[in-house]
Amino acid sequence: LAKTTQPISMDSYEGQEVNITCSHNNIATNDYITWYQQFPSQGPRFIIQGYKTKVTNEVASLFIPADRKSSTLSLPRVSLSDTAVYYCLVVPYSGGGADGLTFGKGTHLIIQP
Amino acid sequence: NAGVTQTPKFQVLKTGQSMTLQCAQDMNHNSMYWYRQDPGMGLRLIYYSASEGTTDKGEVPNGYNVSRLNKREFSLRLESAAPSQTSVYFCASSARTTGTSGSDYEQYFGPGTRLTVT
Numbered sequence: 642l643a644k645t646t647q648p649i650s651m652d653s654y655e656g657q658e659v660n661i662t663c664s665h666n667n668i669a670t671n672d673y674i675t676w677y678q679q680f681p682s683q684g685p686r687f688i689i690q691g692y693k694t695k696v697t698n699e700v701a702s703l704f705i706p707a708d709r710k711s712s713t714l715s716l717p718r719v720s721l722s723d724t725a726v727y728y729c730l731v732v733p734y735s736g737g738g739a740d741g742l743t744f745g746k747g748t749h750l751i752i753q754p
Numbered sequence: 755n756a757g758v759t760q761t762p763k764f765q766v767l768k769t770g771q772s773m774t775l776q777c778a779q780d781m782n783h784n785s786m787y788w789y790r791q792d793p794g795m796g797l798r799l800i801y802y803s804a805s806e807g808t809t810d811k812g813e814v815p816n817g818y819n820v821s822r823l824n825k826r827e828f829s830l831r832l833e834s835a836a837p838s839q840t841s842v843y844f845c846a847s848s849a850r851t852t853g854t855s856g857s858d859y860e861q862y863f864g865p866g867t868r869l870t871v872t
Contacts, residue, residue, distance in 0.1 A: 675860070684758075684844045684863025685797070728796065742787065742812070744796040 645729045650749040659716045661748050663729030666710045674705060674712045677728045679747070685728060689714070716750075724752045756780055758864035760845050766870045767835040775830040775867050777845030785850045786828035787812075787861065788820060790841040797844060803828055804850070835871045843867045 646664040653659045665674070673692055677685040689696060691703040691712070702715040716723055728747040761776045779786065784805050789797040799812030803822040817839060819831045828847075832839060846861040 677861075682866070684846065684866055685861070686863070687860045690860070742799045742802070744789075744798075746794075746796045 645731055645743075645745060647727075647729050647745070647748045649746065650751065652751050652753065653719055654753050655720055656718055659719050659723070659750060659752075661714045661716075661727055661729075661750065662711055663714070664711045665729070665731045668709050668731055669733070672731045672733055674703065674709075675730045675732050676701070676703065676714050677730065677744070679726045679728065685744070688727075690732075719750075719752050721752050721754065723750065725750060758845055758847055758862050760843075760864035760867050762867060763865065764868050766872065767832075768872055769836060771835050772831065772833050773835065774832075775843055775845075775869075776827070777829065777864060778827045779845075779847040779862070780826065781847060781849075781862065782825070783847035783849050783862075784825070785848045786822065787846040787848075788818075788828070788830045789844045789846065790814065790839075791844060791866075792841050800830065800843075832869075835869075837871045839869065840871045841869060843869060 673690055675690040676688045678688050679685040689698055689701050689703045691705055693705050693709060696703045704713045714727060726747040726749050728744045758779045765773060767773055787802045788800040790800055791797045798814050800814055800818050801809055801812055801820040803809045806822055806825045809820050809822055821829045844866045845864040848861045
């Protein structure tokens with residue numbers, strides 16, 4: 642089961658690009674990398690997932706190097722509403738069970754005007 | 755399409771009382787989950803159900819029981835509430851199923867139940 646490590650908190654300003662890096666040194670061949678966003682008093686919301694290289698959607702981009710031991714969530718031109726906690730999870734591609742369901746403390750991103 | 759719904763939104767219990775938290779999803783998902791989140795902490799998995807008729811313990815199951823009533827509903831019961839169970843409880847569902855492969859493990863979360871045990 643891949644353990645993830647991310648910074649506890651980060652600060653940035655409106656209009657900047659924010660990159661949050663997650664380490665997962667013992668990721669398995671069949672594991673996917675998934676990111677969630679959580680606002681205060683709400684449940685987490687899925688943002689993006691990927692296996693290798695780069696994935697982009699309307700919300701964010703996910704960069705995964707060739708060795709897959711880390712991943713970087715990139716939020717372009719952040720606004721105050723991007724202030725939230727961001728969680729990195731490593732989830733097995735196949736099967737059910739509880740693997741990949743550990744959210745950890747996440748990264749508390751604070752965006753300032 | 756309501757997604758994942760939870761009732762109640764708020765609850766205050768006295769130590770020793772019992773209660774059931776209800777969760778329902780209308781996305782025809784196979785898997786359902788119960789998490790708790792304490793202040794300033796991440797989510798911890800209490801129980802999960804990979805498919806209708808099956809349930810398994812997560813990281814912190816002590817003091818809780820669950821029932822997967824049907825494919826839509828997954829309830830969490832506190833038999834004898836304790837102050838240590840004061841928390842926000844989230845229910846989630848995903849299309850993920852034991853024994854199959856695929857990327858359908860994106861979880862959809864409910865709005866949460868804020869429980870205080872005095």
